[in-house]
Amino acid sequence: MHEWSLAQAIVESVVEAANNKKAKRVKTLEVEVGSLAMLDKDIILEAIKTLSESTKLEGAEIKIYEEETKFRCKKCGKTWSFNEEKEEIEKRWEDSKIKDEYGTDDLPIHYFPELIFTMTSCPSCKSKDFEIIGSREITIKSVTIEV
Amino acid sequence: MEIEFKNKLVEKNTAKIKKIIMVCSGKGGVGKSIISYALTKAISKNGKKVGLLDLDIHGPVEQLFFRKRSLFGNKEGLEPVYSDSIKVMSLGFLSKDEPIPIKGRYKEEILENLLSEVTWNSLDFLVVDMPPGISDELFFLSRNFREKLSAVVVTTPSLLSLNVVKRMVKLLHQEKVKIVGIIENLSYFVCKHGEVIRPFGEGVEELEGEKVIGKLPIDPKLEEIVALEEEIDYANTFWNSIKRVAEIIERS
Numbered sequence: 109m110h111e112w113s114l115a116q117a118i119v120e121s122v123v124e125a126a127n128n129k130k131a132k133r134v135k136t137l138e139v140e141v142g143s144l145a146m147l148d149k150d151i152i153l154e155a156i157k158t159l160s161e162s163t164k165l166e167g168a169e170i171k172i173y174e175e176e177t178k179f180r181c182k183k184c185g186k187t188w189s190f191n192e193e194k195e196e197i198e199k200r201w202e203d204s205k206i207k208d209e210y211g212t213d214d215l216p217i218h219y220f221p222e223l224i225f226t227m228t229s230c231p232s233c234k235s236k237d238f239e240i241i242g243s244r245e246i247t248i249k250s251v252t253i254e255v
Numbered sequence: 256m257e258i259e260f261k262n263k264l265v266e267k268n269t270a271k272i273k274k275i276i277m278v279c280s281g282k283g284g285v286g287k288s289i290i291s292y293a294l295t296k297a298i299s300k301n302g303k304k305v306g307l308l309d310l311d312i313h314g315p316v317e318q319l320f321f322r323k324r325s326l327f328g329n330k331e332g333l334e335p336v337y338s339d340s341i342k343v344m345s346l347g348f349l350s351k352d353e354p355i356p357i358k359g360r361y362k363e364e365i366l367e368n369l370l371s372e373v374t375w376n377s378l379d380f381l382v383v384d385m386p387p388g389i390s391d392e393l394f395f396l397s398r399n400f401r402e403k404l405s406a407v408v409v410t411t412p413s414l415l416s417l418n419v420v421k422r423m424v425k426l427l428h429q430e431k432v433k434i435v436g437i438i439e440n441l442s443y444f445v446c447k448h449g450e451v452i453r454p455f456g457e458g459v460e461e462l463e464g465e466k467v468i469g470k471l472p473i474d475p476k477l478e479e480i481v482a483l484e485e486e487i488d489y490a491n492t493f494w495n496s497i498k499r500v501a502e503i504i505e506r507s
Contacts, residue, residue, distance in 0.1 A: 110330070110331065110332045112330050112331075113264060113331045114264070116263075117261065117263040117264045118260050121259070121260035121263055125258050203351075206325075207327055207328065208327060208329060216349035219372045220346070220349070220365055220372070221364075221368075222357050222361045222364055222368070223346070223350065223355070223357075223365075225357055225358075225361070226350045226354065226355050226356070236354065236356045251258060
């Protein structure tokens with residue numbers, strides 16, 4: 109549950125960029141969250157709004173959307189999505205979940221999405237030689253400013 | 256406007272680390288992991304706050320010295336395992352005994368996550384167990400921590416090892432990474448009649464202008480530290496040598 113620290117880094121970076129461009133304020137901010145990292149987008153939105161109070165980001169239109177993470181096997185060409193096998197992965201890796209001070213249990217991919225290569229294989233040929241298509245974690249997709 | 260923000264987290268979570276010591280080689284199997292662990296213990300026993308980061312992503316082993324320990328999450332990220340006054344992070348805590356096949360661009364991302372997610376707080380030293388070879392890990396550290404980074408380079412007396420390690424030292428010079436010194440591991444053993452045997456050759460006193468700061472003996476008791484979960488000073492000949500190297504690092 110590290111959404112607040114991610115949100116803080118996003119706010120600091122956006123405000124810094126706005127200052128560098130001598131912007132009066134930030135008009136819009138778009139953040140994409142890949143389903144793989146299992147981040148809670150509502151918490152991220154709340155955190156960004158709270159942390160941007162009294163900054164150039166305050167009052168901006170903030171959009172956080174989730175994109176389904178997909179995979180493509182480089183050996184057999186099979187494509188599949190993380191959401192299809194999420195429950196199965198949760199079951200298999202139950203004993204590796206990371207507890208936090210709020211009583212939440214998170215899979216290691218919440219912190220290190222790249223560990224998906226350890227946690228799963230191609231459902232068709234079982235190879236680990238697959239690639240991630242699209243978003244896997246959290247990315248600032250766009251920022252518009254008023255100069 | 257495209258904005259990168261993870262570097263903010265790297266800065267924040269490493270801000271209170273005074274010095275980062277990477278234990279590197281270029282060659283595999285020379286003893287980097289056990290030396291990293293032993294140096295961490297020795298520095299800690301001298302009263303310093305110390306952390307151990309296993310950056311051997313594909314073959315992490317530092318978790319084997321801290322069994323039955325788990326990582327915990329907090330608002331800022333991930334708390335390292337805390338045991339015997341040492342903070343430890345290794346992907347080995349999170350991957351059971353499964354392979355960790357992370358390739359290409361994902362490698363750089365997991366390195367960034369390892370440094371941005373772990374909340375080390377204040378440390379006098381962070382000892383980093385590096386993977387064999389010259390790759391992303393070394394460049395990642397030298398790019399991000401130029402001011403507080405230095406290296407100890409591990410070799411064996413074998414000509415094959417020395418040849419590879421020499422290239423590593425050259426690269427560190429080119430990248431302007433400060434080298435504390437060379438550690439020659441598996442240097443010798445003393446047989447029961449008191450004779451000193453050097454099975455891998457006479458070794459060297461310096462390499463590419465860098466001084467050898469420690470010649471570590473072959474100590475068969477080292478294996479038992481992992482197998483029987485013994486304390487590191489159980490391997491007393493190795494431990495006595497590593498303590499001297501730790502003092503040099505602390506003064507560096």
